[in-house]
Amino acid sequence: MNAKPGTGSAEVVASAAAAPSDVDSALGDLQAHLNLIFARTRSLWRESAARVHPELQVGGYKLLTFIDRAGTANAHELAERFEMDKSVISRQVRMLEDLGLLESRADERDGRLRVLSATASACSALAEVRRDYGSRLQAVIDELTPEEIRAASKAFRLLAEV
Template sequence: MITPDVAATPAEIDTALGDLQTHLNLIFARTRTLWKESAARIAPELQVGGYKLLTFIDRAGTASAHELAERFEMDKSVISRQVRMLEELGLIESRADERDGRLRVLTATPVACAALAELRSDHASRLRTVVAELTPDEIHAASKVFRLLAEV
């Protein structure tokens, strides 16, 4: 283990970065699986893309199709299909924007909000179990790493 007062060699840094990349790949794979499982818990027909849009709409309160397309870097036709499915499943509602009637404002239905709240509670419980052996400082350090990676 490298102590803070000893400079790491380039080889040690490369090894550590390789280990980090390996574990990030595993996290991404697990995340994709978790999204699939979560989408299926909400509705068996719900696709992962629709689940991601729904969670964003729920957390944001409202969103437009344009915002979703920009946020998720998806083609508007894909967004349109996913929004239509979410509406058909009774998970979102669409209404005219009060400022610009040409735009549609999307909101999660109470049924969707309740299902997502239950999922978030389950996910938080699982995460608490996983990090139970870590100190708050270690959790903060991990959070800092993820924040920095998200800004790249």
């Protein structure tokens, strides 16, 4: 590092020493806030699952929301997407069917496969949960400038690539 004219080497060393501590502090803050986001997400999953059906577990809720957004899915796709054993998927699918949230039919192209789709009542409950959460999220985003939104989006994109 080159010292500016008129600055002593002690000032340059002090300035260089401050930078890593600022970065460490900022990284610590980022990690703490990410932990809060993850904890809040887990809490929202529990709350949302209970709103869809009082007996719905978080794992089943995640599968159901995926199926709802995809339109249909099969157990193989779910096992691959969620990196879960097929036996776990099978138990979750059975539970979702028992709760009246999921329907299963034979695949027209391959009768060995079952096509899974969310029931009308599940779709309706999920849409309501999404609307409510969307309103809460919009209230937060309304407080941000477009530049702040772009910066947050960039940060999340880069973190997702880690």
